[in-house]
Amino acid sequence: MEQKNITQYSINYETKQHPSVKGLQIIEGKNNFPISWLNKQGYCEYQLYLEHVKNIKSPTTPEMTHGSEIHKQLEDIFKQESAQVSFEEVIESSKSEASMSRECFVISPKYGIRGHIDEIWMKPEEIVIIDDKPGRTPYKSTMNQVRAYCLAFKDMSGDDRKIKGALRERGTENLFWIEPFTEDVEKEIKFTIDRIHGLFNGSKPFMPTKNPKKCHSCRFKHDCEHAQ
Ligand code: SF4
Numbered sequence: 001m002e003q004k005n006i007t008q009y010s011i012n013y014e015t016k017q018h019p020s021v022k023g024l025q026i027i028e029g030k031n032n033f034p035i036s037w038l039n040k041q042g043y044c045e046y047q048l049y050l051e052h053v054k055n056i057k058s059p060t061t062p063e064m065t066h067g068s069e070i071h072k073q074l075e076d077i078f079k080q081e082s083a084q085v086s087f088e089e090v091i092e093s094s095k096s097e098a099s100m101s102r103e104c105f106v107i108s109p110k111y112g113i114r115g116h117i118d119e120i121w122m123k124p125e126e127i128v129i130i131d132d133k134p135g136r137t138p139y140k141s142t143m144n145q146v147r148a149y150c151l152a153f154k155d156m157s158g159d160d161r162k163i164k165g166a167l168r169e170r171g172t173e174n175l176f177w178i179e180p181f182t183e184d185v186e187k188e189i190k191f192t193i194d195r196i197h198g199l200f201n202g203s204k205p206f207m208p209t210k211n212p213k214k215c216h217s218c219r220f221k222h223d224c225e226h227a228q
Pocket residue numbers: 043044045046047050208209214215216218219220221224225226227228
């Protein structure tokens with residue numbers, strides 16, 4: 001597959017920072033959150049509250065540092081070896097010739113989400129959206145993150161090719177989970193995204209996990225009144 005570095009987008013939205021929630025933006029009059037928050041929400045909603053509403057800083061874990069280093073190395077190699085294109089150009093050219101891109105930015109003002117896809121394969125017959133994760137376990141939280149990328153890509157591109165979401169073991173070629181982005185999956189992820197909007201607009205409570213094992217490994221356990 002030809003490597004294409006997506007550096008331009010035809011649409012640029014005016015963004016405003018939310019006055020009280022760190023990381024939340026307001027785009028086209030609607031709250032817009034990073035898709036990576038789906039991963040946090042699946043782990044424990046109260047983490048979102050502590051980090052983004054209470055603005056509590058937590059130490060970076062060795063896993064996070066290691067993950068960022070691998071990510072950066074792969075991105076640097078990719079940039080050296082790939083041609084620069086716009087999002088719209090690669091959507092069009094991939095209808096006849098498959099391409100691979102990394103760090104593809106996607107945004108959907110309609111659903112209030114945005115983020116960077118680790119790797120995307122655009123083939124004439126389908127789109128494959130890949131998120132790199134440590135380990136080989138497909139958690140609901142990580143699956144939801146990929147599903148939200150699929151939704152944002154679909155909304156942003158308007159492309160009608162089949163889309164698949166996949167999780168890959170970081171630093172390897174091992175796609176350990178892959179799922180077609182069907183209508184049912186789309187409906188389910190929209191529901192979860194609505195829930196997160198509900199947390200930040202105050203219509204839903206941030207629910208702490210009931211799983212003590214999660215608290216044990218949580219970066220916020222020393223600042224959390226619900227830690228078990
Ligand atoms: S300590 Fe437990 S309840 Fe508190 S934020 Fe962490 S995982 Fe959630």
